[in-house]
Amino acid sequence: MITTPVTAELIRGAVELEPTALGLMPHRLPAWARAQGNDPQLSMAESQPSGVRVVFRTRAAVIELVTAPTKLVYRGAPPRPQGVYDLYVDGVLAGQQSVTGGTTVTIDLATGVTEAEPGEPGRARFEGLSPTLKTVEIWLPFNEKTEVVELRTDEPIEPAPAVDRPRWLHHGSSISHGSNTASPSTTWPAIAATRAGLELTNLGLSGSALLDPFTARTMRDLPADMISVKIGINVVNADLMRLRAFGPAVHGFLDTLREGHPTTPLLVVSPILCPIHEDTPGPGAFDPAALAEGRVSFVATGDPAERAAGKLTLTVIRAELARVVAERAETDPHLSYLDGLELYGEADFAAHPLPDQLHPDAATHRLIGERFAQKAFPLLGHLTS
Secondary structure, eight states: OEEEEOOGGGEESOSEEEEOSSSEEEESSOHHHHHHOOOHHHHHHHHSOTTOEEEEEEOOSOEEEEEEEEEEEEETSOOOOOOOEEEEETTEEEEEEOOOOSEEEEEETTTOOEEEEOOOOEEEEEOSOOSSOEEEEEEOOTTSEEEEEEEEESSOEEEOOOOOSOEEEEEEOHHHHTTTOSSGGGSHHHHHHHHHTOEEEEEEOTTOOSOOHHHHHHHHTSOOSEEEEEOSHHHHHTTOOBHHHHHHHHHHHHHHHHHHOSSSOEEEEOOOOOHHHHSSOOOEEEOHHHHHTTOOOEEEOSOGGGGGGTBOOHHHHHHHHHHHHHHHHTTOTTEEEEOGGGTSOHHHHHHSOOTTSSSOOHHHHHHHHHHHHHHHHHHTTOOOO
């Protein structure tokens, strides 16, 4: 087997690569932004490489990717699914593996105490591949922080040709990040990008789509041929702000994007249906009754009467986003709006309920991704077949 260090020219979809003692750590926010967002949830989310791929050309029939994952265990909750590595050969799914080993971080939901147990790197091994020259993409797990160590192959590898397709930059919540889907290539943004033939940079940040200025500045400085921002659910379930602050914060976020992308097609997407928060403000919380039964589910703990005092619900946010975008579109012809209920609404909830009352399952990720490709990309000036 030939050992090849994983270098920046082999990784796509990351915003920054941090050298470590073992190899490279993909990040989805740069170091300066991470320093400004000193929040454990954000730190976890941005270091989980949703949308990040290792890409190369080779004739190898056997491929091993060595990584050091960080796996999360929540004491008092059911075990989390193992991270999955999706192998694509010339655009076709050719294998799936998980990696054992790495660091295990245990979080006590009752006390918030965190314990880390280090471990050795592991490997995802794929064999029986055609010995012909091919383009290989290995999608890294969306739900495990991952240090990429090295590639081992039975034939040499070379970097794949430079990307020759439009670049789509997307920001959203845990739903965009991938929560509750089956594998990294089946998050709804990955499905939409694949269907539309786009190069994806996914800044879906679980629990952290909060209109942070450093996220806007990160997006401002990244290359993009089209941009989408999906705003709302995290603002509600974090109970982060009131209506008075929300509208100006949206304006500020969009102003920053326009500093770097003055005419790039830009789409604002409101939240998909989430019945627990449609008319009930946050904060959201784990449902203790579900945890007692060995399930994870969420509840809204706010009082609907507090809407009169400016507390946010999804219904309020959709109306405010539509208003802001309509006002700005009068002088910004490249800005558009998509109601998230067109991606997943009441009829969809009846047919495909949210398993934990908050996140879609794998089948619903596919539904949302296909609808996004159909409805959103034409608004961004990109037609799909």
